[in-house]
Amino acid sequence: MYITVVGIGYVGLITAVGLAILGHTVHGVDIDAQKIADLLNGPCPLYEKNVQKKINYLYAKKLLHFGTHYRRHDRIFFLTVGTPASQDGTIDLTPLYAAIDSIIAFVPNGALFLIKSTVPVGTSRKIVHYLREKNVCHAVVSNPEFLREGNALYDFLNPDRIVIGADNTHCTAILTKLYQPLLNKKIPFLLTDPTTAELIKQASNAFLANKIALLNELSDLCVQTKADLGALSLGIGLDKRIGEAYLKGGPGFGGSCLPKDIRSLSRSFHQYGIASHILPAVITANNHRFTYIVNRITAILGGIKNKIIALYGLTFKADTDDTRGSPSLSIIELLLAQKAIIHGYDPKTKYDLLTYNEKGSIKFFSNPEETLCEAEALIIATEWDMFQNIDFEKIKTKGMLKSNIIIDLRNILNKNLIQQQGFSYYCLGRDI
Ligand SMILES: NC(=O)c1ccc[n+]([C@@H]2O[C@H](COP(=O)([O-])OP(=O)(O)OC[C@H]3O[C@@H](n4cnc5c(N)ncnc54)[C@H](O)[C@@H]3O)[C@@H](O)[C@H]2O)c1
Structure with a gap:
């Protein structure tokens, strides 16, 4: 299939490389001309294990291209632009809407927009309304990404699950075809509505952040009681209901996702008139x-x-x-x-x-x-x-x-x- 990935950052680059490895012909678009020049001429502008080698290989095979412009025949768009948050959890969706505007300026009705950027609950449906107001008709699907930087390509090709939030079965059929090589590996394919898909992404990160924050608090208690943190983490993690990941203890969680997604989710609670007591406490x-x-x-x-x-x-x-x-x-x-x-x-x-x-x-x-x-x-x-x-x-x-x-x-x-x-x-x- 011919696919365009919009926003070649940490997620977009891996999505582009990963989709090309799955056998698709992928065009990566970014507004950052320097980034595209670096991708075309090397070295890769961001570090992720094994990615430079894969880019070179896929580029030589003509399965992967990068540019600052769309191609006329592009119809399937993975949107992977950044969605930064302010301190109160408000997500800046300007880059996402700017990308959408740049696509609808040239594409005829009937394109497919796959939202991979992490967005507040309800965003995909708001985009559908936005497109209607602009008198254009395209399908919008939520397909959140769960990769971990540092293991990103492995995670893309071996995800714990693929989540698809779609309102129509035609889109589901296209995505089944698109992800077929992963479905052949028996990777769970969860079909749901766009709002639930968006919530799954942020709720997953909220669970992980909770786990880290609680373990860090327990680490402080270990200092006072002389309990053994390593044995504690192991003892908790061996419980299959809890699992071993994210139980090592550390200086606190960070990165571009966990703090942002928790603040954004917390804000969604507030916007819908419900109190979240847990999320603000974790922050x-x-x-x-x-x-x-x-x-x-x-x-x-x-x-x-x-x-x-x-x-x-x-x-x-x-x-x-x-x-x-x-x-x-x-x-x-x-x-x-x-x-x-x-x-x-x-x-x-x-x-x-x-x-x-x-x-x-x-x-x-x-x-x-x-x-x-x-x-x-x-x-x-x-x-x-x-x-x-x-x-x-x-x-x-x-x-x-x-x-x-x-x-x-x-x-x-x-x-x-x-x-x-x-x-x-x-x-x-x-x-x-
Ligand atoms: N980084 C992660 O580990 C991770 C994991 C899962 C989900 N996410 C989510 O994925 C999204 C992207 O994250 P990221 O870390 O890759 O961000 P990033 O900042 O690394 O990359 C975003 C890219 O989008 C480009 N861009 C901005 N506006 C554009 C436009 N109008 N057209 C084309 N390109 C445009 C930017 O130039 C940049 O290269 C975010 O919503 C994030 O929350 C990130």
């Missing part, structure tokens, strides 16, 4: 988490004013270059506000895209060891595998870290080994 708990972590760091270091603190990991999770809503950045902001001096390192972050209020007090490095220069302590904020392979023996022997304090916000280092090497090691659920 509050997560915001407190960053302050709590910084208070603990301050206590461990006996104050942080004018002290250099090295911090490994700026992305919101490992295996992505995405720093949007990253807990690391929230923690850095709070450390800077207390006049700490930050040395930051991340294997994939594009440092020039980061902005800080206290610019002079933050410096980024391209090498993990150099980052430690003159630092009082090292904070590990993101769970990149490479941090486990750093030569801490050498760091200790050469005295690279001034006070030999390591604060592991992801519990990824081997506590016994690090302590044997002579570091004061602080980890979640025990000291933080």
Whole structure:
């Protein structure tokens, strides 16, 4: 099938590559001309495992194209543009409507719009009305995306479920054909109405955020009671009704989706005149988490004013270059506000895209060891595998870290080994 993906960001790029792998001929459109030029000429403007290789292959096979313009014969449009939220949870749908306007300006009636962007409950049906008011007639289907950055292509090709929210069976038939290779793998195909599909997406993220926030709260209780956080997570996660994912504990949830989707869902409750008591509590708990972590760091270091603190990991999770809503950045902001001096390192972050209020007090490095220069302590904020392979023996022997304090916000280092090497090691659920 010939498919157009509109908005080639983290979701759009994977959708385009994934659909081309499924055998479709895919055209990716974005208004960002530089991004398209980077996609065409390399390197890929965003980092996701194995994607560059796949793009090269699919491009050579003529299954994947990118451009800033639509093609005349395009009829099936996956909309994957950003849907940012303000603090009160209002979602800015301007990019989505702008994309729709640009499509209806050329496409004849009868096109299919698949909304993959995460949108507030009721948006797809509002788009149907919008199209009617414009005197055009196209089908609108909600097809939310559940991929995780860092595993995005795998998740696209092996989703736990495909959710389709459609009001007519003709669309369902097209989508059955479109996703047939995945249906052959017996991936559950959930057909429902557009409103329910939209709610499934945001409710799923709300459940995940709840799980993370509750585990983080329990981690604080572990510190006080000397219970073992690792064993607690395992013991809870082995219960099949709960499951092991999202139970590791950490500095708080972040990224471009969980905080936004919870705020948006919470707002939907409000708009429909219902009180959600749980969602605002989850947001509050997560915001407190960053302050709590910084208070603990301050206590461990006996104050942080004018002290250099090295911090490994700026992305919101490992295996992505995405720093949007990253807990690391929230923690850095709070450390800077207390006049700490930050040395930051991340294997994939594009440092020039980061902005800080206290610019002079933050410096980024391209090498993990150099980052430690003159630092009082090292904070590990993101769970990149490479941090486990750093030569801490050498760091200790050469005295690279001034006070030999390591604060592991992801519990990824081997506590016994690090302590044997002579570091004061602080980890979640025990000291933080
Ligand atoms: N990032 C994730 O892990 C993830 C997972 C599931 C769902 N989602 C949802 O998917 C959507 C996209 O997220 P993202 O992280 O890929 O966003 P993104 O910001 O990385 O990408 C959005 C892209 O859309 C482009 N764009 C904006 N307006 C456009 C227009 N009128 N025409 C063409 N292109 C346009 C932008 O230039 C940008 O490249 C959001 O609604 C998000 O909530 C994201």
